[in-house]
Amino acid sequence: MARERRFTADAAHELRTPLAALRIQLEVASQSPRxxxxxxxxxxxxxxxxxxxxLVSQLLKLARLDQARPALARxxxxxxxxxxxxxxxxxxxxxxxxxxxxxxxxGLLEILLRxxxxxxxxxxGPGATVTLRRxxxxxxxxxxxPGVPPALLARLDERFFRVHPEDSQGVGLGLSIVRRVxxxxxxxxxxxxxxxxxxxxxLALPATGQTHGTD
Numbered sequence: 001m002a003r004e005r006r007f008t009a010d011a012a013h014e015l016r017t018p019l020a021a022l023r024i025q026l027e028v029a030s031q032s033p034r035x036x037x038x039x040x041x042x043x044x045x046x047x048x049x050x051x052x053x054x055l056v057s058q059l060l061k062l063a064r065l066d067q068a069r070p071a072l073a074r075x076x077x078x079x080x081x082x083x084x085x086x087x088x089x090x091x092x093x094x095x096x097x098x099x100x101x102x103x104x105x106x107g108l109l110e111i112l113l114r115x116x117x118x119x120x121x122x123x124x125g126p127g128a129t130v131t132l133r134r135x136x137x138x139x140x141x142x143x144x145x146p147g148v149p150p151a152l153l154a155r156l157d158e159r160f161f162r163v164h165p166e167d168s169q170g171v172g173l174g175l176s177i178v179r180r181v182x183x184x185x186x187x188x189x190x191x192x193x194x195x196x197x198x199x200x201x202x203l204a205l206p207a208t209g210q211t212h213g214t215d
Contacts, residue, residue: 015055022048058173061111062159065180070105072185077102077109077205081132081139084113088121088130095133102205104185112181115174116141116201123148123163123199138188138204147193156191178203 022045029041078100085092120130124145131142148156148163155161157179160172178201182189188204 015052018048018052018055022052055173058177061177062173062180065108065177065184070108070184072103072105074101075104075106075109076100077104077139078134080106080109080113084110084117085132087114088117092117092120092130092132095131100134104205108181108184112178112203115178116203119174119178120145120199120201128198135202136204137206138202140200140202142194142198142200144194144196144198147197147199150193153191153193 025041025045025048029038029045032038032041076099078096078098081096081100082094085094117130120141120143121128124130124143128143128145131140133140133142152163156163157175158172159176162172179189182203186206189202191199191201194200
């Protein structure tokens with residue numbers, strides 16, 4: 001209950017900021033006599049609406065995951081990875097061949113993959129290449145961007161924590177969602193800066209038949 005109260009308070013705080021900014025921009029648009037100023041304010045208000053909608057969507061996902069006890073089945077993780085990689089622009093590179101059978105929940109793993117790819121694309125920076133590959137029983141999601149300051153690595157899955165607080169798109173929930181989905185699959189999740197530059201996240205899923213849903 002204490003955890004839920006903290007989460008509710010944090011969520012209310014995070015929603016208050018984009019909603020307040022949205023109101024300010026709409027007031028500017030309604031009061032300014034200059035067409036260019038009105039247009040700029042409306043565009044900023046639209047961006048604020050999109051960020052608030054994204055935040056609400058992520059909050060709802062976390063709320064559902066906190067109550068989840070999914071039934072796991074035999075699925076082809078490679079197929080999910082290929083589909084997710086095509087869902088971002090530009091598409092991520094996939095170095096997977098053949099099927100990869102794991103015990104999992106397809107819908108939850110799709111959410112996990114989307115958040116991993118969104119995280120890699122956003123923080124890899126313009127022009128960064130995102131690659132997904134298999135290493136033994138683990139999926140690696142790598143980018144060749146600037147990496148993460150070492151002092152912040154331990155905080156990446158804290159709810160509402162952002163490496164770049166000035167980022168107007170991120171809401172600081174992506175890796176919290178990834179962590180929760182990993183827990184529900186009994187999977188090991190870790191991340192680090194790459195020696196050759198960039199950032200890597202490692203997700204090790206148990207083999208088919210070895211995974212059970214956990215709280």
